[in-house]
Amino acid sequence: MPWIPRGLRNGIVTSRYPYKPDGYGAGFRGTIEVNPDRAAQVTEDVMIVCPTRAITVEGEKIRLDQGKCILCGRCVTKAPQVFRFAESFATSDLRRRSLVVPSLEESDATVDAVRDSLARRVKTLRRSIHVRHVDAGSDGSDEWEVAALTNPVYDVQRLGIYFTASPRHADVLLVTGAGSTGMTESLLHTFEVMPYPKVVLAAGVEAISGGLITNGYVTREGIASVLDVDVFVPGSPASPFGLLHGLLMAVNLLPRPMQHVNAMAEPETTTTWGREVT
Amino acid sequence: MMDASATVSLSSEPFAAKVRSHVEAGARFAGLMASAQGPRTQLLAVLSQHGSLIVERTILPEGTRQYPSLTPSIPSAHWYEREIFDLFGLAVSGSYPLEPLVLPLAPGTARPRPGSDVPLPFVTLDPTAPITRLSGEGVFTMSYGPVRSGVFESVEYLVETPGEDIPSLNLRVSYKHRGVEKAFEGLSVADGVLLAERYEGVASIAHALAYCGAVERIADLTIPMQAGFVRVLHAELERIANHLDTVIRHVEAAGQAVAFSRFSLHKERVQRLRARLCGGRFGRGVVVVGGVSGPPAMSASHLLLELDNIEAELAADTKLLMGTPSFLDRLRGTGVLSPETVRDYGALGPVARGSGMLEDVRFARPYAAYGRLGHGLLDALGEGDALARQRVRLQEIVGAFGLIRRAVEELNEFGGPPDEKWFTPVSNVSGDALGWSEAPQGEILTWVQVRDGVLTRVKPRSASFHNLAMFPLAFPKDILTDFAFIEASFGLSIAGVAG
Numbered sequence: 041m042p043w044i045p046r047g048l049r050n051g052i053v054t055s056r057y058p059y060k061p062d063g064y065g066a067g068f069r070g071t072i073e074v075n076p077d078r079a080a081q082v083t084e085d086v087m088i089v090c091p092t093r094a095i096t097v098e099g100e101k102i103r104l105d106q107g108k109c110i111l112c113g114r115c116v117t118k119a120p121q122v123f124r125f126a127e128s129f130a131t132s133d134l135r136r137r138s139l140v141v142p143s144l145e146e147s148d149a150t151v152d153a154v155r156d157s158l159a160r161r162v163k164t165l166r167r168s169i170h171v172r173h174v175d176a177g178s179d180g181s182d183e184w185e186v187a188a189l190t191n192p193v194y195d196v197q198r199l200g201i202y203f204t205a206s207p208r209h210a211d212v213l214l215v216t217g218a219g220s221t222g223m224t225e226s227l228l229h230t231f232e233v234m235p236y237p238k239v240v241l242a243a244g245v246e247a248i249s250g251g252l253i254t255n256g257y258v259t260r261e262g263i264a265s266v267l268d269v270d271v272f273v274p275g276s277p278a279s280p281f282g283l284l285h286g287l288l289m290a291v292n293l294l295p296r297p298m299q300h301v302n303a304m305a306e307p308e309t310t311t312t313w314g315r316e317v318t
Numbered sequence: 319m320m321d322a323s324a325t326v327s328l329s330s331e332p333f334a335a336k337v338r339s340h341v342e343a344g345a346r347f348a349g350l351m352a353s354a355q356g357p358r359t360q361l362l363a364v365l366s367q368h369g370s371l372i373v374e375r376t377i378l379p380e381g382t383r384q385y386p387s388l389t390p391s392i393p394s395a396h397w398y399e400r401e402i403f404d405l406f407g408l409a410v411s412g413s414y415p416l417e418p419l420v421l422p423l424a425p426g427t428a429r430p431r432p433g434s435d436v437p438l439p440f441v442t443l444d445p446t447a448p449i450t451r452l453s454g455e456g457v458f459t460m461s462y463g464p465v466r467s468g469v470f471e472s473v474e475y476l477v478e479t480p481g482e483d484i485p486s487l488n489l490r491v492s493y494k495h496r497g498v499e500k501a502f503e504g505l506s507v508a509d510g511v512l513l514a515e516r517y518e519g520v521a522s523i524a525h526a527l528a529y530c531g532a533v534e535r536i537a538d539l540t541i542p543m544q545a546g547f548v549r550v551l552h553a554e555l556e557r558i559a560n561h562l563d564t565v566i567r568h569v570e571a572a573g574q575a576v577a578f579s580r581f582s583l584h585k586e587r588v589q590r591l592r593a594r595l596c597g598g599r600f601g602r603g604v605v606v607v608g609g610v611s612g613p614p615a616m617s618a619s620h621l622l623l624e625l626d627n628i629e630a631e632l633a634a635d636t637k638l639l640m641g642t643p644s645f646l647d648r649l650r651g652t653g654v655l656s657p658e659t660v661r662d663y664g665a666l667g668p669v670a671r672g673s674g675m676l677e678d679v680r681f682a683r684p685y686a687a688y689g690r691l692g693h694g695l696l697d698a699l700g701e702g703d704a705l706a707r708q709r710v711r712l713q714e715i716v717g718a719f720g721l722i723r724r725a726v727e728e729l730n731e732f733g734g735p736p737d738e739k740w741f742t743p744v745s746n747v748s749g750d751a752l753g754w755s756e757a758p759q760g761e762i763l764t765w766v767q768v769r770d771g772v773l774t775r776v777k778p779r780s781a782s783f784h785n786l787a788m789f790p791l792a793f794p795k796d797i798l799t800d801f802a803f804i805e806a807s808f809g810l811s812i813a814g815v816a817g
Contacts, residue, residue, distance in 0.1 A: 042638055043574070043576040043577065043638065043642075046576055046580060046635065046638060047576040047579060047580070049631075050583070050631075053583060064590070067593070067594055067597055067615055068593050068594075068597060068598075069597035069598055091505070091509045091512055110512065111602075111603075112512055112602075125597065173469045174465055174472070175464075175470070175471045175472040175494065176472070176494075177472075177493075177494045177495075177496045178471065178494070178519070178813060179496075179516040179517065179519030179813045180471055180519040180520045180811040180812065180813035180814070181516075181519030181520055181522070181600050182519070183469050184519075184589075185599070186469045187469045188582070188585075188586060188589070190582070191579070191582035191583060191586050192579045192582060192583050193583065193586050203468070203469060205467030205468065206467075207465075217472075217494065217496075218496055220493065220494050220495060220496050221440070221443060222443055222492050222493040222494060222495055223464065223472055223493050223494060226464050226465050226472070226493065246516075251516070252501060252512060252513050252516060253496050253498060253501045253513075253516075256496070256497040256500060256501055257430055257437075257438040257440055257497050257500060258421070258440070258441065258443075258495055258496060258497045259496060259497060260440070276516075276602070277600070279599065
């Protein structure tokens, strides 16, 4: 009995995301942005400082592949005029190529076609989405972030998203880890027994590209070498808001104006934290 | 570069004899590691005597197929020998074959041999790899995993049971072997820390500290005092988050819905606090070779206020939880590890402390700024059951808050280091050394070899690896429904076992 009032103690702690921006504190390193106008100021040295070779410099064009970026910030230190940490969580994408920023030139029609095709596929799921998680060789931190989605702050059940024990009930396969060869068979088997329609989500750069352990003796370039991936969620590991953004994108439930809105823009709460040196 | 107590034996027989004699003299066996050196293989045994490390080495010449087994006198050496067999193809002399542990390859297949600088092409695992099973009337094997119900790391438990009891249990961790040790080869010392952080992601800080400790020992470098305080701050927040994670797993298994929500909320607050301090929820990038990347991005007063808030709410919920009989009944007497078992196996961390073995690397061999911040040893809690391990963790959370407060206050008093140099860069070093830290799971040992600033071999030995070997011993009187509690009470990460 004493637990009942305990549950009420802090009032509502649950985020309103995606309907309203969340007040998650400033300073979170969600992604790295590239300022293409300043690209002329860097040399090819900056390619070498990146431990996952996520940066390419071709003449005056500079690109960062967020599907490889582990957010170590080596490039931000090396060339702060071009690279900077941004607080955005809304980094998921439906196409591997689209994770390269600034975006590669291509017609909007191609991007729309991918989105529409997925939207048609998941239409029947409506607002009851069952997610099966599989660890395909993660470092263990990814599972913490996936599990955090059920805590009262993110509370994915409020959005009709549930984690399910059986793949036979699952609509979304959420895969973490680099796709180790030992997990290939289990991963494929889990995917096969899922009913149609089904969606595959690669969570974290290890799942997208292998990250630091790409092309080893038991890993290739992420899980895309095993399964067709529908949604890519960058991050090392992907944060709970990043995962939520990716999940909602997978089932086409992101409110349209929120497609690219930061979870943290315009915080509702006015909590600000000192940035001064201790 | 190793410390003075290191000795090199000319052949493997005296090497094994020396290791055995240290254990007979009361030393704790802390690990057996291997490293390829061209066609030869170096073996390194680490032992701990009253908290200080003893290192024994030998070099196996080219063409060596086997070396003397330590397992008959040191049972905890078994998993190390299995791992060395998988990665190097080296067998042990003795009558029993070694079962694969992290990398089941067909006999005669080329092995990764970390340290050799020769890349191994993509391999296929051997699906027919043997695994020990119990046989007996009415005993059947229940295979649980690698894809289990819930959000877990991949591992397969082979539970041998006649129905209720668990007379025997075996496990397979090889599903998620990632080949991390091989991936270290050729990285710069500065980039090596990024991979160390990802060896066992929930203990990123502890692995970064063990790795950097080894490199700093090779470079004979002292970190700025202030950097030591920042390291303690992040390491203790990591400890609190990990211990809260075990509480969450316990209450989830016990079906305590409100407690699950409450402790999940507390853990989320700790993770967000960590993000506010450095930009990331796992503190990655904070610990760098030679110090830390910078000061915490929060003022001391804000940080202390936030800590007070979290600790006060957590303390109230902890008190209630530890007075909830329906929760305690599931843990009391569950998964008992006797003091003899933990001593014989040289158990680590809260698993050892729950059975009365109190050694804590933070205070036995102080690193970062622990030497300055004083002792925080626990009271003896010797029941050895899941409840005792849980009490240890709850005490350690209280201790961690104390250490963080002291570190923040000291940092506030001293201000930044001269010229705001929070780290001393290390580049062109050569040598090898061991580094260590006390992760939330227990002692980490990391063996680093570097030549001209380029890593040739990094071998992290996580506490998860050492402790998981004892997991099958924790089921003397327990039944299937206790499984989730015993697993949670070990608090381990499979990533740190499979490598």
